[in-house]
Amino acid sequence: MPKILLVEDEPNMRIGLKDNMEFEGYDVEFANDGEEGLKKILENKYDLILLDVMLPKMSGFDVCKKVRQQNNLTPIILLTAKGEEVDKVLGLELGADDYVTKPFSLRELLARIKAILRRSESSVVRNEIVKIGRLEVHFESYNAVEDEASVQMSHKEFELLKYLFDHKNQTVSRDDLLKNVWQDVYLTSRTIDNFIVRLRQKIESDANNPKIIITVHGIGYKLIAQ
Numbered sequence: 001m002p003k004i005l006l007v008e009d010e011p012n013m014r015i016g017l018k019d020n021m022e023f024e025g026y027d028v029e030f031a032n033d034g035e036e037g038l039k040k041i042l043e044n045k046y047d048l049i050l051l052d053v054m055l056p057k058m059s060g061f062d063v064c065k066k067v068r069q070q071n072n073l074t075p076i077i078l079l080t081a082k083g084e085e086v087d088k089v090l091g092l093e094l095g096a097d098d099y100v101t102k103p104f105s106l107r108e109l110l111a112r113i114k115a116i117l118r119r120s121e122s123s124v125v126r127n128e129i130v131k132i133g134r135l136e137v138h139f140e141s142y143n144a145v146e147d148e149a150s151v152q153m154s155h156k157e158f159e160l161l162k163y164l165f166d167h168k169n170q171t172v173s174r175d176d177l178l179k180n181v182w183q184d185v186y187l188t189s190r191t192i193d194n195f196i197v198r199l200r201q202k203i204e205s206d207a208n209n210p211k212i213i214i215t216v217h218g219i220g221y222k223l224i225a226q
């Protein structure tokens with residue numbers, strides 16, 4: 001049974017979500033504020049975290065950042081307030097995997113939970129270490145290593161890299177990436193470009209002169225590999 005942590009300070013929201021998620025067959029735990037949430041995340045193993053942004057003691061953004069700093073790659077869905085466009089982008093750049101905007105429909109949230117849990121499972125298909133630039137990457141365990149030292153990468157960075165690698169030596173458009181890696185047409189291509197910049201810093205010998213993830217002007221990107 002997938003185990004989900006819900007970090008949310010509004011009691012009504014907690015109760016409503018808990019009942020519905022349990023009905024869907026998830027095991028749900030709570031945290032009431034950011035500090036408690038962070039503590040639980042770092043001490044337990046969850047399949048997914050639903051993380052409100054506006055929380056007492058520590059914001060959802062800070063929780064997200066601290067979780068990723070600990071190399072903890074548990075998928076995170078942020079619950080943001082309506083109209084916080086900037087916050088959504090910021091959240092994804094801090095390492096969140098997805099977000100839903102309040103007020104959201106339960107159906108939408110459940111669909112996103114399912115999609116993320118499915119993606120975590122499907123990444124278990126290939127069990128091999130591949131060499132990409134400076135990194136040795138094990139997609140199954142979301143692990144990247146350089147010179148035997150672990151390299152910190154978010155869940156989303158792995159998924160982006162995996163998608164490019166699965167389509168290596170082919171041009172992949174930004175629209176393809178939005179659709180297949182983010183499942184979101186509302187994000188701007190600038191967010192993708194920022195992710196690419198970060199991947200290059202980890203992969204390329206010279207991030208300013210990329211030889212592995214190259215830009216295909218006006219279209220998107222291409223990952224060059226054997």
Ligand code: CA
Pocket residue numbers: 008009010052053054055
């Ligand atoms: Ca709140």
